[in-house]
Amino acid sequence: MKDIQNKLLASVEKLFERKQFKSLKELLSTMEPADIAEVLAEKAPAERVFLFRLLPKDIAIEVFEFLEGAEREELLGSFTDTEVAAIIEEMSDDDRTALFDELPAKTVKKLLAHLSPEERKLANALLNYQADSAGRIMTPEFIDLKETMTASQALARIRATAAKKETIYTSFVVSPERKLKGTVHLEDLILASPDTPVTDFMDGLPVFVTTDTDQEEAAKTMSKYDLQTIPVVDRESRLVGILTFDDILDIVQEEATEDFERMAGISPVDESYLDAGIMTLTRKRLTWLLVCIVTQLFSSFILERYSFVLESVVALAFFIPLLIGTGGNTGTQAATLVIRGFTVGEIVREDLFRVISKEIVSGFLLGISLAVLASIRAWTMGTGYGVALTVAASVVGVVMLGNLVGAFLPFAAKKLNIDPAVMSGPFITTVVDILGLLLYFEVARRVLVLG
Amino acid sequence: MKDIQNKLLASVEKLFERKQFKSLKELLSTMEPADIAEVLAEKAPAERVFLFRLLPKDIAIEVFEFLEGAEREELLGSFTDTEVAAIIEEMSDDDRTALFDELPAKTVKKLLAHLSPEERKLANALLNYQADSAGRIMTPEFIDLKETMTASQALARIRATAAKKETIYTSFVVSPERKLKGTVHLEDLILASPDTPVTDFMDGLPVFVTTDTDQEEAAKTMSKYDLQTIPVVDRESRLVGILTFDDILDIVQEEATEDFERMAGISPVDESYLDAGIMTLTRKRLTWLLVCIVTQLFSSFILERYSFVLESVVALAFFIPLLIGTGGNTGTQAATLVIRGFTVGEIVREDLFRVISKEIVSGFLLGISLAVLASIRAWTMGTGYGVALTVAASVVGVVMLGNLVGAFLPFAAKKLNIDPAVMSGPFITTVVDILGLLLYFEVARRVLVLG
Numbered sequence: 004m005k006d007i008q009n010k011l012l013a014s015v016e017k018l019f020e021r022k023q024f025k026s027l028k029e030l031l032s033t034m035e036p037a038d039i040a041e042v043l044a045e046k047a048p049a050e051r052v053f054l055f056r057l058l059p060k061d062i063a064i065e066v067f068e069f070l071e072g073a074e075r076e077e078l079l080g081s082f083t084d085t086e087v088a089a090i091i092e093e094m095s096d097d098d099r100t101a102l103f104d105e106l107p108a109k110t111v112k113k114l115l116a117h118l119s120p121e122e123r124k125l126a127n128a129l130l131n132y133q134a135d136s137a138g139r140i141m142t143p144e145f146i147d148l149k150e151t152m153t154a155s156q157a158l159a160r161i162r163a164t165a166a167k168k169e170t171i172y173t174s175f176v177v178s179p180e181r182k183l184k185g186t187v188h189l190e191d192l193i194l195a196s197p198d199t200p201v202t203d204f205m206d207g208l209p210v211f212v213t214t215d216t217d218q219e220e221a222a223k224t225m226s227k228y229d230l231q232t233i234p235v236v237d238r239e240s241r242l243v244g245i246l247t248f249d250d251i252l253d254i255v256q257e258e259a260t261e262d263f264e265r266m267a268g269i270s271p272v273d274e275s276y277l278d279a280g281i282m283t284l285t286r287k288r289l290t291w292l293l294v295c296i297v298t299q300l301f302s303s304f305i306l307e308r309y310s311f312v313l314e315s316v317v318a319l320a321f322f323i324p325l326l327i328g329t330g331g332n333t334g335t336q337a338a339t340l341v342i343r344g345f346t347v348g349e350i351v352r353e354d355l356f357r358v359i360s361k362e363i364v365s366g367f368l369l370g371i372s373l374a375v376l377a378s379i380r381a382w383t384m385g386t387g388y389g390v391a392l393t394v395a396a397s398v399v400g401v402v403m404l405g406n407l408v409g410a411f412l413p414f415a416a417k418k419l420n421i422d423p424a425v426m427s428g429p430f431i432t433t434v435v436d437i438l439g440l441l442l443y444f445e446v447a448r449r450v451l452v453l454g
Numbered sequence: 455m456k457d458i459q460n461k462l463l464a465s466v467e468k469l470f471e472r473k474q475f476k477s478l479k480e481l482l483s484t485m486e487p488a489d490i491a492e493v494l495a496e497k498a499p500a501e502r503v504f505l506f507r508l509l510p511k512d513i514a515i516e517v518f519e520f521l522e523g524a525e526r527e528e529l530l531g532s533f534t535d536t537e538v539a540a541i542i543e544e545m546s547d548d549d550r551t552a553l554f555d556e557l558p559a560k561t562v563k564k565l566l567a568h569l570s571p572e573e574r575k576l577a578n579a580l581l582n583y584q585a586d587s588a589g590r591i592m593t594p595e596f597i598d599l600k601e602t603m604t605a606s607q608a609l610a611r612i613r614a615t616a617a618k619k620e621t622i623y624t625s626f627v628v629s630p631e632r633k634l635k636g637t638v639h640l641e642d643l644i645l646a647s648p649d650t651p652v653t654d655f656m657d658g659l660p661v662f663v664t665t666d667t668d669q670e671e672a673a674k675t676m677s678k679y680d681l682q683t684i685p686v687v688d689r690e691s692r693l694v695g696i697l698t699f700d701d702i703l704d705i706v707q708e709e710a711t712e713d714f715e716r717m718a719g720i721s722p723v724d725e726s727y728l729d730a731g732i733m734t735l736t737r738k739r740l741t742w743l744l745v746c747i748v749t750q751l752f753s754s755f756i757l758e759r760y761s762f763v764l765e766s767v768v769a770l771a772f773f774i775p776l777l778i779g780t781g782g783n784t785g786t787q788a789a790t791l792v793i794r795g796f797t798v799g800e801i802v803r804e805d806l807f808r809v810i811s812k813e814i815v816s817g818f819l820l821g822i823s824l825a826v827l828a829s830i831r832a833w834t835m836g837t838g839y840g841v842a843l844t845v846a847a848s849v850v851g852v853v854m855l856g857n858l859v860g861a862f863l864p865f866a867a868k869k870l871n872i873d874p875a876v877m878s879g880p881f882i883t884t885v886v887d888i889l890g891l892l893l894y895f896e897v898a899r900r901v902l903v904l905g
Contacts, residue, residue, distance in 0.1 A: 035661065037679050162645060171641050172623050189640060190622050194613060210486065226707070228488050229700045231682060248699050249680045255703065256677070259710040260794055266714075267790035267879070268783060275800040276791050277808060285816045288787050289823060295783055296824050300831050302775035307835070310768055317761055320771045324753040324778055324887050331782065332719060332746055332880035336739050339718035340727050343711055349726035357728060365736045372740060373747050380751050384758070428718070428879050429783035436775050 015042055019054070028057045036062060040069035052081045064093040073278060075102060095169060097142040097250060137221045138214030140254075141235045141244030146174040148201055150184055155197035157187065173232040175242055176205050183234055183242040185209055211236050214243060221246055222254045223348065262346060265422065266339065268292065268429035295433045302437050309444040312453050318386040319447055322377070322394050323440070329373060330401035330439040331432035337362055337409030338431050342423045345413060355414050359407065366406035370399035393447045400446070401439040408435050466493055470505070479508045487513060491520035503532045515544045524729060526553060546620060548593040548701060588672045589665030591705075592686045592695030597625040599652055601635055606648035608638065624683040626693055627656050634685055634693040636660060662687050665694060672697055673705045674799065713797060716873065717790065719743065719880035746884045753888050760895040763904050769837040770898055773828070773845050774891070780824060781852035781890040782883030788813055788860030789882050793874045796864065806865050810858065817857035821850035844898045851897070852890040859886050 011034060018027040031039060031054075039058070043051045043066065055078060058066060067075065067090055079087055091099065132138025146168050148157050157174065165171045174192075176185040185205035195204050211234045212221045225233050225246065235244040261271040268291030272279050306313070313320055341358060344350030350358065378395035382388065409431050413423035447453070462485060469478040482490060482505075490509070494502050494517065506529060509517060518526065518541055530538055542550065583589025597619050599608050608625065616622045625643075627636040636656035646655050662685045663672045676684050676697065686695040712722040719742030723730050757764070764771055792809060795801030801809065829846035833839065860882050864874035898904070 033659065035679060158644075165641060165645060171644070189644075190616060193609075193622070193640075194616060208484065226703050228486060231699060248682060248703075252677050252699075252703065252706065255706055255710075256798060259706075260798065263714070263717075263790055263794045267787045269787050269790065272791075275798075276795040277800060277805060281812055281816050281819070284791075284812070285819045288784075288816070289820060292780065292783055292787075292820060292824060293827070296776065296780055296827055299776040299779050300827075302779075303772040303831060303835075306772040306775070307769075310772070313764075313768055313771055317764055317768075318758075320764055320774070321754040321757040321761070323771070323774050324757070324891060325747065325750040327775055327779070328750050328753075328782075328884055328887055329743065329747055331779075331883065332743055333739070335879055336718045336720050336743075339714055339720065340723075340735075343714045344727040347707060347711065347726075349728060354728060361732055361735070365732050365739070368732070368736045369740060369743060373743060376744070376747055376751075380754060384754075428786055432782065432883075433779055436779055440775060 011038065012042060019050075024057065031057060032059050032062060036065035037069050039066045043070065044074060048077055048081075052078060060089070060093075064090060068094060068098045071275070071278065072102075073274070095142060096144055097140055097169075100139060132214055135218050136214060137212045137216040137218055137235050137246060138244070140218055140250050141214070141246050142169045143244045144169040145232075145234075145242075145245040146171060147181075147242065148174050148176045148187060150176055150178065150202055152176075152201045153197065154192055154195040154199045154201065154204075157192055157201050158197075161189070161192075169245065169247055170232055173245075175234055175245070176201055177242050181241040183209065183211060183236050183240060186232075186234065209234060212246070213237065218254050219258050222251045222258070225251050226255075258346075262342070262424045265424040266342060266427050268295070268427035291427060291429055295429050298430075298433045299436065302440055305437065305440045305444070309448070312444055312447055312451075315453050316386070316390065316447070316451060318381075318384065318390050319393070319443075321384075322381065322390075322397075323443070325377060326394070326397055326401055326443055327436040327439050329377075329398060330405040330435040331428075333366065333369060333402045333405035334409035334431040334435040335405075335428040337366075337406045338413055338426055338428065339409075341410050341413045342426065345417060345423045352414065352417055358410050358414070362406040362410040363403060366403035367399070369406075370402035373402060374398040389451045393443070393450045396450070397439075397443045397446050400442050401435070404438055404442065405431075405435045408438070462489065463493060470501075475508065482508060483510050483513060487516035488520050490517045494521065495525060499528055499532075503529060511540070511544075515541060519545060519549045522726070522729070523553075524725075546593060547595060548591055548620075551590065583665055586669050587665060588663045588667040588669055588686050588697060589695070591669055591701050592665070592697055593620045594695045595620040596683075596685075596693075596696040597622060598632075598693065599625050599627045599638060601627055601629065601653055603627075603652045604648065605643055605646040605650045605652065605655075608643055608652050609648075612640070612643075620696065620698055621683050624696075626685055626696075627652055628693050632692040634660065634662060634687050634691060637685065660685060663697070664688065669705050670709050673702045673709070676702050677706075709797075713793070713875045716875035717793060717878050719746070719878040742878060742880055746880050749881075749884045750887065753891055756888065756891045756895070760899070763895055763898055763902075766904055767837070767841065767898070767902060769832075769835065769841050770844070770894075772835075773832065773841075773848075774894070776828060777845070777848055777852055777894055778887040778890050780828075780849060781856040781886040782879075784817065784820060784853045784856030785860035785882040785886040786856075786879040788817075788857045789864055789877055789879065790860075792861050792864045793877065796868060796874045803865065803868055809861050809865070813857035813861040814854065817854035818850065820857075821853035824853060825849040840902045844894070844901045847901070848890075848894045848897050851893050852886070855889055855893065856882075856886045859889070 014030060015027065018030060039062070043054055046054060051074070055063060055066070067078070070078070082090070094102065146161055146164055148160060152160070161171050161174060172189045174187045175183060176187060178184055185202070185207045186209040187201055187205045191204040210224060210228050210230065212224055214235055214237050221233065225248070231248045233246050234242055235246060237243050264271050268288070270287040270290060272284065272287050274283070341350060374395040377398050378391045381391040381394040412426040412431060416423045416426050465481060466478065469481060490513070494505055497505060502525070506514060506517070518529070521529070533541070545553065597612055597615055599611060603611070612622050612625060623640045625638045625640070626634060627638060629635055636653070636658045637660040638652055638656045642655040661675060661679050661681065663675055665686055665688050672684065676699070682699045684697050685693055686697060688694050715722050719739070721738040721741060723735065723738050725734070792801060825846040828849050829842045832842040832845040863877040863882060867874045867877050
């Protein structure tokens with residue numbers, strides 16, 4: 004597969020260099036839109052516009068839908084108003100919503116002016132739903148059937164309207180008031196005898212979401228019920244749109260990326276890493292780093308307060324990085340397990356007690372294993388068994404602390420209706436650092452009978 | 455949606471308690487298999503078996519496919535051999551492969567004995583492909599068409615064979631030697647006039663994967679081309695199976711979970727968090743914690759070597775946690791951006807130079823911002839401007855170091871053909887800790903003219 008693809012790309016390159024544009028045009032018309040989009044993405048802007056103009060109109064639309072935000076905006080800029088209008092009108096509704104979402108408000112307004120009144124109404128309707136809701140990403144391009152239809156009438160309607168619809172594999176039976184009555188799978192329709200009423204083989208209790216359902220929730224529902232298409236209804240149970248499986252794959256990937264970023268203390272970045280500007284990336288990372296460093300300042304106060312301990316036994320300082328590092332690592336591990344458990348639905352709020360008990364036991368086991376190693380090092384250093392004992396006890400304590408803080412903070416976030424993923428590794432590490440230092444010096448003060 | 459679901463669950467509960475089993479049976483037969491599976495999962499084993507036996511046979515199979523590994527094994531154990539044979543035979547091939555994959559080898563062997571010779575051959579064929587390959591998860595239940603067929607003949611074949619197939623929305627045209635010639639979308643078939651040859655409207659250059667393609671790669675290909683179904687061919691280009699979109703959603707979620715775990719220094723856990731035993735969880739976490747603590751031991755050697763610096767200016771110790779914490783946080787951030795970029799295909803190996811330059815500049819900007827805060831604290835502590843200057847310079851240095859190490863290690867892993875996600879936050883934090891300490895004390899020694 005990869006081989007064929009690379010050969011195609013090489014051919015495009017060659018024809019382009021030799022300026023054999025007629026052959027190039029023919030070759031492009033046989034290629035997959037996703038591959039053409041990839042070729043375009045690698046070209047300089049001027050060449051990109053040129054190649055894009057070589058594409059047959061129907062392929063051009065599809066290729067356009069595969070391009071990234073910045074490339075789209077730039078291409079649109081190079082076209083005449085009539086050309087822009089043609090492209091925008093031909094795009095499917097959900098892709099158009101995504102495009103408008105990416106562009107600055109001013110550009111959107113200009114683009115909306117290019118739409119036919121009917122199309123504009125549609126795009127506007129989609130845009131009025133709040134961000135990240137099912138309403139925002141749904142497409143109204145579904146096939147609706149009446150309750151009174153027979154299989155053959157339904158098939159005739161599907162044939163007649165298929166060209167402008169997102170999917171023909173699932174159609175929707177609606178009442179005269181447009182309330183959702185059931186879904187019909189093309190499979191059942193094909194297999195039914197022509198005179199059977201649709202109500203006989205429709206699914207009369209279909210799974211659905213509402214326009215204000217969160218898109219992540221909608222993706223979970225589709226995944227749970229193995230659905231390729233899900234109907235979206237408004238507050239009056241009227242069918243207003245559908246979500247299809249390609250929307251869901253995009254959402255799942257996007258949400259996973261956001262969780263990865265949040266858990267590393269990065270505010271979600273809209274662009275891909277290489278497309279994002281350095282200032283954007285810096286800004287997205289700075290907030291949590293500032294929060295952490297301000298919190299971390301407490302550690303200097305703690306150390307200042309216990310400087311009499313450090314001055315008596317300077318060897319205690321040698322184990323500070325090891326100790327707080329270990330606490331931070333276990334905290335990150337526990338938080339990751341809990342946050343991921345929340346995301347995939349394996350852990351719910353009520354599991355707090357079970358999770359905490361599990362983390363206490365596993366923290367104790369991990370702590371003991373690690374303490375052995377750390378105290379051997381302290382012992383062989385010749386600083387006396389007091390330091391070795393302090394280090395051993397503190398490692399066990401700090402690992403259990405890491406587990407507790409790491410497991411508890413995501414639950415606390417959930418309770419406050421905050422995404423648990425904001426309890427990022429950096430923040431948890433910082434909290435555990437500070438509590439760990441307090442623990443270490445209190446243990447030291449008692450074991451070594453200081454102060 | 456949620457409301458209706460909860461009401462259904464409450465009704466099941468009530469009927470069960472009142473022992474109204476006839477009504478319960480009728481209610482269950484109207485419910486979604488995914489919901490029934492959820493009810494079963496919450497029941498005690500004995501009740502679960504009882505409820506399962508109330509289900510009509512066709513629904514029972516579907517519910518069984520939605521259950522988790524442990525529950526499945528337990529249910530199987532409670533059945534007679536004939537019952538087991540019936541369930542196993544009725545399962546779709548890919549679900550059966552997944553089931554066999556989860557069970558101990560001995561149980562699999564016993565279960566294989568229950569299959570009809572033809573089914574056993576099929577299951578075995580699937581099992582011989584390596585783990586995580588497309589061959590392993592594909593289903594051979596696709597519809598094949600001949601090149602000589604017309605639209606109406608093709609439709610007749612689809613009608614005749616649909617019941618046993620995974621999808622009827624895409625059929626596959628194969629040569630007499632079973633080589634893949636093209637794909638036919640039901641949509642085009644429905645819209646074509648009956649006498650058109652299938653070769654006229656089939657996609658003659660379909661996107662495909664091979665049996666040894668990695669499942670993650672296959673998922674990426676399907677997502678890239680927005681495919682609901684992808685054909686799988688063997689080394690001789692013969693069509694041997696298909697992957698469908700529900701396989702892909704599962705893979706994408708599973709791979710994301712594994713990446714989250716790896717990045718927190720946890721070996722992938724097969725069970726869900728609450729199902730996994732404490733010893734399993736502890737073992738999966740211990741490896742990287744041990745690696746980190748052994749690496750972290752170097753920090754105690756470094757501090758021991760520079761103890762003369764600490765003894766002269768004990769205030770330097772106050773900033774150790776802040777300094778290494780900040781380095782670790784920036785390292786985790788940079789690594790997350792790069793690893794996620796690799797996963798979603800936005801960053802490739804050749805981007806090393808661009809990524810590193812970006813991280814150097816952003817590291818410098820972040821470092822300056824954070825250094826201001828940290829040095830104000832050092833300054834107001836009254837330890838003299840030497841310490842403040844040391845802290846400021848070291849924060850800038852350690853943030854740049856964190857960015858470099860965090861961005862570089864995933865590239866190094868990729869180069870060595872290791873999953874970049876094993877360059878976990880904990881490991882990167884530990885490496886940055888050690889390099890950061892060296893930097894800090896070298897800066898201190900020079901600025902404060904010690905040793």
